[in-house]
Amino acid sequence: MEIRAQSSLHTKHENRIPFLTKQGKYQYVDEDLNVLIAQTFNNASKFTSTGYAVVQNEAKECAVIDGMGRIVQPYVKKEISLSAVGGFTLIMMQEPHEKKMPIWKWEWNIFSKHIKKRANYVKVETRILETGQVLVKDDVPYFDNEYTSYVHELDSTHYIWNNNLYQRLNKRFKKLKSDIDFVLDNHRYIKSQGKIFAIYDVGRGGKAVHANLTGVDRLSVTLSGGTFLLDSINQERFLPIIPKLLKDPQTNQIYAFPQYDKPFPKQIRQATADQRNFLKEVSLIYSINNSPYFILGRFNYDHAVWVYDWLYIDDKGNLLREIDVQDFFIYDQVGNSIWPDKHMVFKSASLPKDWKVGKIRHISHAGADLYIAEIKKGEEKAMWGIWNTKEGSWNLSPDYSNISVLNGEKQIFAVRDSIDECFYLYDNMRKQRIGERGYEHISSDGLVGLNNGQGKEVYYIDIFTGKEYRE
Incomplete structure (x- = not known):
């Protein structure tokens, strides 16, 4: 696959796509494979809507770059995640470390003389990248670390992040309330x-x-x-x-x-x-x-x-x-549909007598009519298909060992073929498979894993066309 030099950088940030080179490095290109950022990285994420991405060097240190490839957060031995919020960028850095504990927190082993005097902790720092405003600086036990970079937008100026309510006032975020448990x-x-x-x-x-x-x-x-x-x-x-x-x-x-x-x-x-x-x-x-x-x-x-x-x-x-x-819809604690139940979903169906309907999952953002359904055919292993309640028929026959939703609105799915156990792209609107290559996994952002016989490759694809961003 040929990549070309690009003289202009006037493209949307989201169109800067990590491209896997033959050397196993990542370089940012646009949809036409024009090079947008000349540097190569050991690993690279997609850009946020605000124009930043996380990259990694050979020492497995992480940094943040802007759309021109300039480093705006130097390389550090920390895990970095980004999310866009109110036109700004939330950057969260986490650093696992061992911490010496006071004597009253030592762990005594009654079966040996061993005394555990240190414990695993995580230093967490979160700030607004553009302004430097620090929202959180904490040091928490490793297994109690529940900090996340996910932000829930209540309206254009109010946001809930890690159980705290913030209001954006010009360029600053003011914390209004804490102990928020549930968003309605x-x-x-x-x-x-x-x-x-x-x-x-x-x-x-x-x-x-x-x-x-x-x-x-x-x-x-x-x-x-x-x-x-x-x-x-x-x-x-x-x-x-x-x-x-x-x-x-x-x-x-x-x-x-x-x-x-x-x-x-x-x-x-x-x-x-x-x-x-x-x-x-x-x-x-x-x-x-x-x-x-x-x-x-x-x-x-x-x-x-x-x-x-x-x-x-x-x-x-x-x-x-x-x-x-x-x-x-009513779901159980693992996401299966309880209401409407399978009898309501399949009420107009005429299924073979030896077929039994198991779990069903409503497909969000695809309308009220589409469900991923588990079918057990006689004594065979249970398989999955896509059922359309309005049409009373299968959009995708229950012949797959797994089906996951990549884009509900445009009805793009990852289906795992029971023959080779690979995931393939499927376009339910066009009723056709996208591309011919199968993958070990496919994420909704297009990140895929593929075993090429010499090891595992991880790179990005376009889930709507199947186009691969690799040499």
């Missing part, structure tokens, strides 16, 4: 203090929308003049950071996960005998976003797999057998 839609978030929770909206000037909330696992409603108790609700094997039901002790109103956006009705207007029996066994309650509805789930012990029966209620207390909502 519509510029809202949940903050805790012990077992007390409050819901805030950045548009209310720091005032709580709901305060002094406590977690509960039961609620009571009135039905036909009597009290009806729904108990043991939303209990999970691993307790979530935020309880799925939050109660306001002043109003006795209860707000439900995931958005806690409306109170659960205190009265059920009427219920049939079957619905009363259903309510006695309800173990899951979710609030459906941007609607007046709640989902009530009853675990069905008659099925061999994890499945619920469903009933619905609106905010006026009317029970409903069906509802029409878009783009709402």
Whole structure:
């Protein structure tokens, strides 16, 4: 593959792509393989939208360069990560090290005379690259290090990073609140203090929308003049950071996960005998976003797999057998879809009798109709395919040992062929494979791994065309 010299550097930062040379070094080129930065690096990342990238030298030290290749953060023996936030660049540097501990923190081994006097720690420093403003400087135990460079944008000036709320004021970031536990839609978030929770909206000037909330696992409603108790609700094997039901002790109103956006009705207007029996066994309650509805789930012990029966209620207390909502999904703790469940997704399907549907996963940003589904064909090993609920047919037959989403909006997938166990690019809109080469792994940013027989090569490709950036 030929690379060419480029006289002009007037290209977008994102179009500076690391190119793997025959010498095993990386050089930045554009989409047409014109060289944009002459230097070569032992390793190189893609550029942020703000115009910076992390590079590595032969000593495995990391530095940060700008779009012209100039070093703006000198090489250091630290791990460096970057993220764009509000038109600025957040740089986080982490340095593992051993730390001598005070005597009361020594680890004594009762089976030997060995005493561990040192422990593994990580020095963490985070600052705004353009201004030098330091946001964090900390030294934490290695296994307790939860710092990340990921930033959640609430609006154009408010950001949550590592459980802290910041506001961008011109060129500085001001910390407004700490102990942020959960980010909600519509510029809202949940903050805790012990077992007390409050819901805030950045548009209310720091005032709580709901305060002094406590977690509960039961609620009571009135039905036909009597009290009806729904108990043991939303209990999970691993307790979530935020309880799925939050109660306001002043109003006795209860707000439900995931958005806690409306109170659960205190009265059920009427219920049939079957619905009363259903309510006695309800173990899951979710609030459906941007609607007046709640989902009530009853675990069905008659099925061999994890499945619920469903009933619905609106905010006026009317029970409903069906509802029409878009783009709402309930997932388990590993990302498999619970609602809509497989019976709802495959309701119009005519599958072979010996096929059994296992786990299903909704494909985010691809509309409400596409699911990655696990199918077990008789006694064969379970395989995966892409099912279209609207069409009632397979977009991709269940003949693959793994399918992962690279770009949901444009429906680009990495599919692992069960024959050679390599991942290939697949364009679901065009219903065709992209390129012919298979890889050990493919990331959403185009980073791939390939064993060339002499060792493993790691380089970038264009996931939409399959074009490889290597010699």
